[in-house]
Each structure stands twice: as C-alpha cells, then as structure tokens.
Amino acid sequence: MEKFRIEGGRRLEGMVRVSGAKNAALPAMAAALLTPEPVRLRNVPRVRDIVTMGRLLAHMEAHVETSPAEPEYVTIRAEKISNAEAPYELVKTMRASVLTLGPLVARTGYARVSLPGGCAIGARPIDLHLKALEKMGAAISTEHGYVEARAPEGGLRGAELRFEKITVTGTENAMMAAALASGETVIENAAREPEIADLARLLITMGAKVEGAGTATLRICGAAELHGATHTVIPDRIEAGTLLVAGAITGGELLLTQCEPAHLTAVTEKLAQAGVVIRAEGGNALRVHNGGPLTAVDVTTEEYPGFATDMQAQYMALMTQAEGASVITETIFENRFLHAQEMVRMGAHISIEGRRAVVRGPVRLTGASVQASDLRASASLVLAALVAEGETVIDRVYHLDRGYERLEEKLGAVGAKIERIK
Numbered sequence: 490m491e492k493f494r495i496e497g498g499r500r501l502e503g504m505v506r507v508s509g510a511k512n513a514a515l516p517a518m519a520a521a522l523l524t525p526e527p528v529r530l531r532n533v534p535r536v537r538d539i540v541t542m543g544r545l546l547a548h549m550e551a552h553v554e555t556s557p558a559e560p561e562y563v564t565i566r567a568e569k570i571s572n573a574e575a576p577y578e579l580v581k582t583m584r585a586s587v588l589t590l591g592p593l594v595a596r597t598g599y600a601r602v603s604l605p606g607g608c609a610i611g612a613r614p615i616d617l618h619l620k621a622l623e624k625m626g627a628a629i630s631t632e633h634g635y636v637e638a639r640a641p642e643g644g645l646r647g648a649e650l651r652f653e654k655i656t657v658t659g660t661e662n663a664m665m666a667a668a669l670a671s672g673e674t675v676i677e678n679a680a681r682e683p684e685i686a687d688l689a690r691l692l693i694t695m696g697a698k699v700e701g702a703g704t705a706t707l708r709i710c711g712a713a714e715l716h717g718a719t720h721t722v723i724p725d726r727i728e729a730g731t732l733l734v735a736g737a738i739t740g741g742e743l744l745l746t747q748c749e750p751a752h753l754t755a756v757t758e759k760l761a762q763a764g765v766v767i768r769a770e771g772g773n774a775l776r777v778h779n780g781g782p783l784t785a786v787d788v789t790t791e792e793y794p795g796f797a798t799d800m801q802a803q804y805m806a807l808m809t810q811a812e813g814a815s816v817i818t819e820t821i822f823e824n825r826f827l828h829a830q831e832m833v834r835m836g837a838h839i840s841i842e843g844r845r846a847v848v849r850g851p852v853r854l855t856g857a858s859v860q861a862s863d864l865r866a867s868a869s870l871v872l873a874a875l876v877a878e879g880e881t882v883i884d885r886v887y888h889l890d891r892g893y894e895r896l897e898e899k900l901g902a903v904g905a906k907i908e909r910i911k
C-alpha cells in the first residue's frame with residue numbers, strides 16, 4: 490500500500506492550479522448515460538473515483554475515451570446500454586456509483602445497482618434516492634444486496650418530489666431521471682450545492698429544461714430524447730479549500746488559480762475570522778497568507794451554502810494551530826471525526842463528545858505514523874504533517890487518491906517536502 494512521507498515545518502509559497510471538481514464530474518459522467526450521443530467533458534480531474542466511474546460506464550458498454558489529440562476532454566458515448574448494472578465490486582469502492590441509477594432507469598427502463606452499504610463516516614443509506622424514483626413510477630425491489638428499479642410502461646413520469654432531508658447525490662439522481670421523464674418534475678428541499686447547478690447546466694445543454702438550480706426548488710421538464718453536449722466541469726471547491734488551509738497552516742503564501750471564489754465563501758469567511766488573510770485576484774484566483782497568530786473559531790457543518798462537511802477535517806487541522814478552544818460540530822455525518830484520533834497521536838489536543846469536537850491550541854505537532862481513514866481525513870493528516878516537527882508517514886493514501894489530483898506534486902512544487910513511498 491502506498492504512503493506519503495512528509496517532512497514538516499516548511500513554508501509553502503507559490504502558485505497552484507485548482508483541478509476540476511470530482512463531485513461535479515461524477516454526476517456529469519453518469520448523465521452521459523442519458524443519451525446515445527457523445528458527451529464531451531472538460532476539466533475532469535484525474536483521480537481514482539473518476540477512473541472507477543469510467544470503469545462502471547464501460548461495464549455498461551459505454552465508451553469512455555480521452556484522445557491524444559484532445560487530452561483535456563473525456564468523451565463518453567453510451568450509444569447502447571446492454572448491461573444496466575452497477576456491480577458490487579465497483580460500488581463498494583465508490584458510493585457515487587449510485588449516480589447511475591437514475592439515468593439507467595430513465596434511459597433503459599431498468600437498473601440493477603448494488604447497495605452501497607455503510608462507510609467509514611456513517612451509515613449513508615440511499616432510501617431517499619429510491620423514494621424519489623418510486624414517486625416517478627418506478628417499481629423498486631431489493632434482493633441479494635442489489636436494488637432493482639423498473640420504469641412503468643411508457644417510462645418514468647414527472648412527479649412532485651420533496652426530500653425529507655437534503656441529499657446531494659439523491660437530488661442529482663432525481664434530476665437526471667426527470668430529464669428523460671414525461672412531464673414536469675418539481676423537487677422541493679433540493680440540495681443547493683454548486684455541483685447541482687453544474688449538473689443542471691449540463692442537462693440544459695443536453696436538451697432538458699431545468700429551472701431553480703441553486704435554490705431549494707428545482708423544476709425539470711423532461712425531454713423524449715436528450716442529445717450530446719460539451720461541458721466544462723466547475724473547479725473543485727474542496728481541493729481549493731484544502732489548499733487555502735495548506736497556505737495558512739504553514740504560514741506561507743499561495744496563489745490558487747482556476748478556482749471559483751464564489752463557491753468558497755463559507756470557508757474563506759471562517760478562515761478570515763481565524764486570522765487568515767485571503768484576497769481575490771481577478772475573477773478566478775485567490776491569494777492566501779497567514780496574517781499572524783491564528784485565533785480559534787467555532788464551526789458547524791451544514792449543507793451548501795453553509796460550511797461543507799468535506800472541509801471539516803482540514804479545518805480541524807488548522808484549529809490545532811489556533812489560540813484558544815474551537816468547537817467543531819458535524820451535523821451531516823454521524824461518525825466523521827476519525828482523523829481526530831490520528832491528530833491526537835501527533836500531539837493535538839482534541840476531545841470528542843458525540844457530534845462535537847473541541848480543539849485546543851496552539852500545540853506543537855510532532856511527526857508520527859498515522860493512518861488515513863477516508864478521503865478528507867487523509868487530506869487533514871497531510872495538512873497536520875506539513876506543520877508538524879519531523880517526519881510523518883501517512884498510510885493508506887489510496888483514500889486521498891480517490892479525490893485529490895497529484896496532491897504530493899502540487900504541494901511539492903510550492904515547497905513541501907513530501908514523497909510517495911511504496
């Protein structure tokens with residue numbers, strides 16, 4: 490298993506380009522199943538989850554290609570779908586495989602998708618995805634660990650949907666199903682994440698009518714057929730947030746390019762309160778530097794536009810270096826503090842009670858052997874290691890590779906001493 494070896498204590502300085510958003514590219518790839526025509530996607534990050542989604546689509550006999558003449562595009566052609574199934578082997582490595590459910594049942598009338606089961610950060614059921622499809626007329630059954638969904642004769646029908654809890658991929662599944670359903674679908678209590686708006690943009694280019702993206706109510710008019718499209722995926726706000734913390738925690742100065750500052754407001758506001766100086770430069774660049782001692786500031790994770798749960802672990806790493814006690818409350822997932830134990834092994838003062846973590850700082854972190862437990866936890870350990878005294882070895886970086894594109898190269902290029910070891 491691959492590991493990272495990091496020698497802490499170096500100030501990061503320089504320019505880093507932010508990659509495309511994994512969580513926008515995944516639904517965009519799934520949406521390509523809705524049409525027999527090619528969907529060309531730009532700014533798709535080269536991360537493990539994207540490779541997994543590519544494999545999943547290939548399993549359904551879609552063609553997923555990057556031509557040497559146009560290396561910046563991933564083109565997906567799902568001319569025919571002969572195997573509408575997401576097998577357990579792929580779903581277990583990536584929960585977002587469930588994003589193929591809506592498009593498959595809408596396009597072929599049938600889908601068989603393995604149940605994802607739990608993951609390190611909590612139970613994570615998909616009941617809300619299934620209820621939405623049922624309301625659109627699908628018959629759902631669960632057997633042998635698989636969900637089978639069948640559209641009624643004449644295909645899925647538009648429906649009035651109301652999610653009892655906000656779900657990002659649940660909203661995306663419903664949007665994609667609605668794009669090929671007959672009539673209008675209204676989704677209430679929809680997720681408002683920028684990735685939802687990105688998917689809406691793609692579906693509109695493919696020929697669906699989508700209104701209200703970015704608000705809690707989406708209206709989608711399905712089309713009998715959707716066509717191909719060319720689409721540029723939005724920048725990754727979580728990678729950008731992670732890099733902002735990297736600049737701040739090392740007392741460095743980084744210029745992040747090709748990011749979308751408007752998607753980062755909750756993070757930049759929190760960091761500013763804590764004493765980090767962040768300046769927008771032009772439309773899509775952010776400069777971060779540490780303006781002196783950091784102050785502890787509480788944070789509560791929320792759905793967008795609130796502070797993202799996917800930034801909670803990285804923020805915790807920063808708070809180990811801030812003066813005072815910060816209370817970090819996790820409201821989205823029930824078990825998302827696994828990184829805290831590893832940070833404690835590096836010298837952090839963190840106590841956890843239920844959904845609340847209290848971080849007391851500043852402390853001098855010292856390098857240690859630690860283990861990554863999930864994608865964002867891995868990133869937080871990298872951040873802690875960047876500021877720790879001596880050497881940290883992070884095991885199981887495959888978690889990190891699921892969602893960060895060449896993180897060690899990006900950090901190495903701005904002064905971090907970081908290497909990948911076997």
Ligand code: UD1
Nearest residue numbers: 512585613614615616617618655656657658659799821822
């Ligand atoms: C997406 C993101 C993930 C992020 C999360 C929350 C992708 C590929 N992943 O995950 O990075 O951390 O949003 O911002 O975009 N829930 C149910 N029943 C359901 C669906 C969800 O109870 O049918 C619960 C979940 O267990 C969780 C909460 O709703 O407690 C929110 O989860 P959800 O928004 O669905 O997360 P994902 O879409 O899986």
